[in-house]
Amino acid sequence: MQHFISYWEKSVLLKTFDFTILGAGLIGKQIAIKIKKKFPSARVAMVDKMPISYGASTRNAGFACFGSVSEIVDDFKRSPQNEVYNLIQKRFTGIQQLKQEFGEASIGFEATGSFEVFQSEADFQIAESQYQEINSELNARFGYKQVFNLQSADNLKMNFGPSAIYNPYEGMLNSGLLNQTVNSIAHTLDIIPLYGLNIMSYHASQNGYTLISDSGMEIETNQLIIANNAFAKDLLPSEDVEPARGQIVITKPIDNLPFDAIFHADKGYIYFRRIDDRILIGGGRNHFYDQENTFDMQGTDNLKDFLSNYIKEWILPNTPFEIDMHWSGIMGMGKEKLPIVKKVDDHLGICVRMSGMGVALGPVLSDEVLAWY
Ligand SMILES: Cc1cc2nc3c(=O)[nH]c(=O)nc-3n(C[C@H](O)[C@H](O)[C@H](O)COP(=O)(O)OP(=O)(O)OC[C@H]3O[C@@H](n4cnc5c(N)ncnc54)[C@H](O)[C@@H]3O)c2cc1C
Secondary structure, eight states, X not given: OOOOOOHHXXXXXXXXXXXXXXXXXXHHHHHHHHHHHHSTTSOEEEEESSSSOOSSTTTSOOEEOOOOHHHHHHHHHHSOHHHHHHHHHHHHHHHHHHHHHHOTGGGTXXXXXXXXXXXXXXXHHHHHHHHHHHHHHHXXXXXXXXXXXXXXXXXXXXXXXXXXXXXXXXXXXXHHHHHHHHHHHHHHTTOEEEESOOEEEEEEETTXXXXXXXXXXXXXXXXXXXXXXXXXXXTOTTSOOEEEEEEEEEEOOOTTOOOOSEEXXXXXXXXXXXXXXXXXXXXXXXXSHHHHSSOOOSOOHHHHHHHHHHIIIIIOTTSOOOEEEEEEEEEEEOSSSSOEEEEEETTEEEXXXXXXXXXXXXXXXXXXXXXXX
């Protein structure tokens, strides 16, 4: 439907905003909240094409994690070690800040720790040969003590290899509660929600920038911050951002679930956890690369079956279970597994490509954005 502006909209409701954040996921909302707290009298608008954020924030696995040993070793192949360690620090710090800023109960945080489990002896040996060096680096650089610990996997009663790596610093959260808490703070602070606006383009204008939606509605803003993660390419064609779908399945309740932690497998590409009395498992994208490079939120039967079989083969070999739900979220990836956070000009900043780590990175990256103003 075409939008035709009224006098009331022009003079009051859509009067030039001081700040407009495009993308109301966890990143955009945390940026908006910090800006509004720093500049309480500023007009801060939050724009999203959907009534409830529809990308990754409301559709992830609820892991409060900063990387398993095999994931870190894999990251060393793609990025300089220094950058990988800096990213671990941002994720680690981000998890602490999420707990402090929002409260553990409000985000459903549980300090369960995590296990990395191994499907093959060869994979375990690579991790085993590296974990102590990574521990030493994390201690020397950031003072984190004994992050990764070799443990027997016998008590887990799964089908993985006999050894696991335990990390006491990771845990699980409830993504529903986290989003709800962030939404409610944004609401309390009077951040102006402009939801249902699909922004097709923007251009520099007299007051800063003008955004134009598919209905023709124009939003004038002094400062524009683009925080739409995987969907950035259309608005930022020169940036290296590609969609990466992540599919998740969740079982129906299972009696006496034998574990209570978050789990990483297959270099971090597979992750599973308990939620209430169900198993939630996600990932497997690395086995279906071509089909998962998509914005399509509809999951596929082949990945659903892959994840379901994974539960059967590796996690609960002797317990019958049924799949209850299957859904997808879209992550923003690039050649480098690093977010893009930069001020483009006096009126435009961008914070996109969370590379599947935005839950943990949100607090630190939103501080980086805040420091621009
Ligand atoms: C399956 C899965 C598992 C994950 N596991 C973890 C994990 O273990 N740990 C971790 O830290 N992170 C994890 N993540 C990643 C994390 O969820 C994301 O990095 C984070 O939520 C990104 O937040 P965001 O606000 O940047 O983007 P999003 O949540 O994707 O929000 C972007 C918003 O922009 C809006 N938008 C896009 N284009 C436009 C437009 N043109 N006009 C208006 N609005 C627009 C969308 O509707 C959307 O609401 C996972 C993600 C998935 C999908």
